[in-house]
Amino acid sequence: MPFIPHTQADIDSMLTAIGISDIEQLFDDIPNELRLKALEHVPPRMSEKDISQLLRRRAQQDGQPLGFLGAGAYEHHIPAAVWEIATRGEYYSAYTPYQAEASQGTLQLIYEYQSMMAGLTHMDVSNASLYEGASALAEAILMAIRANRKCQSKRILIPRTLHPAYRKVCQTIVKNQGIELHEIDYQRDTGTIDVASLQDIDGEFAALVIPQPNFFGAYEDVDALTDWAHQHNALAIAVVNPLSLAILSPPGAWGSQGADIACGEGQPLGIPLASGGPYFGFLCAKKSIVRQMPGRIVARTVDSDGKPGYTLTLQAREQHIRRSKATSNICTNQGLMVTAATIHLSLLGPNGLTQAASLCHHNSSQLKQKLCAIPQVTSRFGNAFFHEFVITLDQPVDQVLNELGEYGIIGGYNLSKDYPELPNSLLVCATETKTNQDLDSYAEKMASVLNRKSL
Amino acid sequence: MSNTPATLKYSRTHEWIDIIDENTARIGITDHAQDLLGDIVFVEAPDVGTTVAAKDACAVVESVKAASDIYSPLSGEIIEINDALEETPEHINQDAYGKGWIFCIRLNDTSELDSLLDADAYDEFANAEDH
Numbered sequence: 001m002p003f004i005p006h007t008q009a010d011i012d013s014m015l016t017a018i019g020i021s022d023i024e025q026l027f028d029d030i031p032n033e034l035r036l037k038a039l040e041h042v043p044p045r046m047s048e049k050d051i052s053q054l055l056r057r058r059a060q061q062d063g064q065p066l067g068f069l070g071a072g073a074y075e076h077h078i079p080a081a082v083w084e085i086a087t088r089g090e091y092y093s094a095y096t097p098y099q100a101e102a103s104q105g106t107l108q109l110i111y112e113y114q115s116m117m118a119g120l121t122h123m124d125v126s127n128a129s130l131y132e133g134a135s136a137l138a139e140a141i142l143m144a145i146r147a148n149r150k151c152q153s154k155r156i157l158i159p160r161t162l163h164p165a166y167r168k169v170c171q172t173i174v175k176n177q178g179i180e181l182h183e184i185d186y187q188r189d190t191g192t193i194d195v196a197s198l199q200d201i202d203g204e205f206a207a208l209v210i211p212q213p214n215f216f217g218a219y220e221d222v223d224a225l226t227d228w229a230h231q232h233n234a235l236a237i238a239v240v241n242p243l244s245l246a247i248l249s250p251p252g253a254w255g256s257q258g259a260d261i262a263c264g265e266g267q268p269l270g271i272p273l274a275s276g277g278p279y280f281g282f283l284c285a286k287k288s289i290v291r292q293m294p295g296r297i298v299a300r301t302v303d304s305d306g307k308p309g310y311t312l313t314l315q316a317r318e319q320h321i322r323r324s325k326a327t328s329n330i331c332t333n334q335g336l337m338v339t340a341a342t343i344h345l346s347l348l349g350p351n352g353l354t355q356a357a358s359l360c361h362h363n364s365s366q367l368k369q370k371l372c373a374i375p376q377v378t379s380r381f382g383n384a385f386f387h388e389f390v391i392t393l394d395q396p397v398d399q400v401l402n403e404l405g406e407y408g409i410i411g412g413y414n415l416s417k418d419y420p421e422l423p424n425s426l427l428v429c430a431t432e433t434k435t436n437q438d439l440d441s442y443a444e445k446m447a448s449v450l451n452r453k454s455l
Numbered sequence: 456m457s458n459t460p461a462t463l464k465y466s467r468t469h470e471w472i473d474i475i476d477e478n479t480a481r482i483g484i485t486d487h488a489q490d491l492l493g494d495i496v497f498v499e500a501p502d503v504g505t506t507v508a509a510k511d512a513c514a515v516v517e518s519v520k521a522a523s524d525i526y527s528p529l530s531g532e533i534i535e536i537n538d539a540l541e542e543t544p545e546h547i548n549q550d551a552y553g554k555g556w557i558f559c560i561r562l563n564d565t566s567e568l569d570s571l572l573d574a575d576a577y578d579e580f581a582n583a584e585d586h
Contacts, residue, residue: 149502291497291517316497316522325524 063408066438068367070388070429071215071413072133072163073276074268076243076356077433079347082270086340094336100312106335107310110298113342120245120345121238121262122252123284127295129333133239133265134169136281137209139294139328140237140263141174141181144207146327147260147289150233153204155180159193161214162239164418188421191216191381191390195224207235210259212251213244216427217364217388218381226255235260242282243268244386246353247361251284261285270344271337280334280341291317294328359432360387363439367430370443376450380425388429390415390422393450397426403449409442457487457581460552464568465577466528468510471552472571475559480529483556484516484547487581492518495544500536500558507533507560509567514557516547525557529567535559 006014015021027035046054067075085091090105097103110128117126130136141156156174158167158181171181182205187194192214208229212222222238229236238251238259251262267279285293291314299313319326348356364387371391372379380390393400397414404411412428419425430439459465464472469488473481489495497517507513512524513533536558540546547555562568572580 291499316517322522325522 065405065408065410066434066442067273067410068412068428068430068434068442069410070217070431071427072165072265073273073279074241074243074387074429075273075431075433076268076270078270078272078344081347082340082344085343086336091339092336094334101309104310107298107312109339109342110296110333110335111300111310112346113338114298116342116345117242117282117284120242120250121240121284122250122258123262124252124287125290125293125297126282126284127293127297127333129266129335129338130263130281130283130295130330131334132277132279132281133263133267134163134166134281135173136263136265136283137166137237137239138170138173139281139330140239140261140283141170141179141207141209142177143283143285143289143292143294143327144235144237144261145179147292148206148233148235151204151206153206154178155182155203155205157182157184157198157201157205157208157234159184159186159209159211159214159220160419161186161191161193161216161218161220162209162211163215166239186214189381190383191218192220192383193225195221195228198228205232205234207237207260209237209239210254211239212248213241213386213388216381216390217385217429219248219384219386222249222251222254222259224255226257226259230255230257238262238264240264241268241386242266243353243357243360246350246357248386258286260289266334266337266341269341271340278334278337280337290314292327293317295330296333356432357386360430361385363387363430363432363434364389364428366436367428367434367439367442370439371428371446374443374447374450377446380422387431388427391426391428392422393424393426395424395450397424400446400449401426403452404442404445407445407449409445411442411446457485457490457578458552459485459487459574459578461574463552464528464571464573465580466526466571467580468526468528469581470525470528472528472568473552473556474568477565478562479534479559480531480562481556481559482525482528483551484525485577485581486551489548489551489555492516492523493520494518495547498537498540498544498547498557500538500540501533503533503536505533507531516544516557527560528571529560530563531560532563533558534561 097106100107114126130139145154160183184193186192210220210222210225212220214220226236236259240251240262242264251259263283265279266282271279296312297314298310301309301311303309315321317327319329368389371377376394378392380392397416401411412426415422415425415427469485471483471485475481495516495518499515501513507527509527509530511527513527514525516523516525537556
C-alpha cells in the first residue's frame with residue numbers, strides 16, 4: 001500500500017467535519033509549559049544532495065572489512081532476487097494488515113513462512129514472527145510459564161552458554177513479573193552444560209532454556225537436556241540458529257518427546273547485517289500449547305464457495321479480544337523481514353540451505369585449524385561446533401582486535417567481558433561468504449599481530 | 456427466551472450451580488450466557504485439585520466472538536472436570552445444563568449458597584442487564 005499524504009483540502013474538510021479551524025486546537029489540552037517548542041540537538045534540514053553526500057562519506061568510513069564476527073548476527077550470501085522481490089509495492093509493508101481478510105496475498109505469504117518455519121524446526125505451529133531473537137525468547141519464557149500446568153513455579157533455568165544479550169533482554173522483560181531466571185553454569189573444558197550437574201538444582205522450575213548451537217558455537221546435549229526437563233515436569237525451550245537446522249537435529253525431534261517451544265533469531269535467513277537491525281524473531285510450538293502462543297497466526301481455510309482462503313486464527317489469545325489477559329501485547333510482526341526470509345528460503349530450497357550450512361561449518365573448521373597452528377593461539381573448547389568457535393590468545397584480545405582492524409579485518413567477539421573466567425578469549429565465525437584466500441589472510445594477519453606483540 | 460431450570464441456582468456472572476449433595480456442586484454457564492457468546496470453540500477447564508475462592512476466575516470459555524472468564528460462584532476444591540468438552544466444546548451450546556457442565560467443586564463454606572439467585576431472580580437480573 002503506497003504512502004498517500006493528506007492534501008490541504010483533505011485536512012480542511014476533516015477540520016470542518018469536527019468543527020475546528022486549526023489543527024493546533026486539537027492540542028489545546030496540553031499545557032503550554034509542557035510543549036516542546038523546537039527540537040533541540042536536531043540539526044537544521046539538509047537538501048537531498050547534501051544528505052546523500054554526507055551519508056556516502058559516513059559509509060566510506062566503515063570501509064569494507066573482512067568480517068569474522070558472529071555472536072548472534074551473521075553475514076550470509078543473500079540472492080539478489082530476495083530484496084528485489086521483497087521491496088515490490090505489493091509486499092512492502094512491515095505489518096500484518098488491519099483488514100486481514102482483504103489482504104489474501106500478505107496472509108498467504110505469512111502462511112507459507114509459518115509452514116517453512118514449522119518444517120525447519122519440526123514443530124506443529126509457528127506464529128507470524130516477533131521482533132527479534134532475544135525478545136522472542138522472553139515471549140517463549142512467558143508462554144512456558146502460562147503453559148506449564150504441572151508446575152506452579154515461576155522459575156526458569158537459563159544457561160550461561162546462552163547469548164549474554166539474550167539473558168539481559170529476558171531479565172529486563174520478565175523481572176517485574178515475578179519470574180526468576182536461574183542461571184546454570186557450563187563445563188569449563190567443553191563450553192557446554194553438564195547434564196549431570198543439573199541434579200543439584202533444588203526446587204521446581206517451569207522450563208529449561210536450551211541453546212543450540214550455544215553462544216560459544218558448541219553443541220549442547222539437546223536430547224538429554226530435553227528429556228531431563230520433561231522428567232522434572234518442566235518444558236524445554238529451544239533457542240536455535242535457523243540455518244543450522246538444515247544440518248542439525250530439529251527441536252521437534254530432541255529427546256523422546258521433542259522440545260515444547262522453539263525460538264530464535266531469523267536474521268540468518270536473508271536479512272543483511274545493517275547496524276543491528278531490523279531483524280525478526282521466530283517462535284514455534286507444539287499444538288497442545290498453541291493457545292498460550294503470543295502473536296498472530298495465519299491459517300488456511302475455505303470460503304463460503306469452498307475456495308481456499310487465508311485468515312487470522314485463534315485471535316481470542318490476542319489483546320484486541322482478550323484485553324489485559326491476552327497472551328502478549330505483541331500484535332504485529334516483522335512483516336517485511338519475514339517476506340524476505342520466505343523468499344530467501346524458497347530460492348535456496350532445502351538443498352541450498354543444507355549447502356550454505358555445510359559450507360559455514362567447513363569454512364569455520366578450516367579457519368580454526370589455521371588459527372590454532374599459530375603458536376600463541378590455542379583452542380579453548382575441544383568439542384564439535386557449527387560455525388563459531390573459541391580460541392585463547394597469549395595476550396589481551398582488545399588490542400589484537402584493534403590491530404586486526406587496521407588491516408581491515410574484524411577478528412571476532414571478545415568474550416572476557418561477559419565471561420571473566422575466559423580471559424584472552426575470542427569468539428570467531430566464518431560463514432559461507434569467506435573464501436580460502438580470506439581465511440588465509442586472516443590467519444596471516446593474526447600471526448603477524450601476535451608476533452609483533454610478543455616481541 | 457432462554458431456558459432457566461427452577462431446580463438450579465444461579466450467579467450474577469451467569470454460571471448455574473447444581474447442588475448435588477450438601478458438600479458438592481456442579482457448575483456450568485447458563486443458556487442465556489451461551490446464547491450471548493455464540494459458537495463455543497474451546498474450553499480451558501481448571502485442574503482437578505485446584506483450590507478456588509468464590510468469584511475467582513477459574514476457567515475460560517472461548518467462542519468465535521470472545522474469550523470469557525468463568526468465575527467460580529463458590530469456594531472450594533475442584534474435584535472433577537468435564538473432559539469431554541476438550542473434544543466437543545459445542546456441548547455448552549447444545550445442552551448448557553446437561554452435557555455442557557464444566558466442573559464440580561467440593562464446598563468449603565455452604566453459607567455461600569445463600570448468596571446465589573434462584574431461577575426467577577436470575578431471569579430478572581439477566582433481563583435487566585440486557586436492557
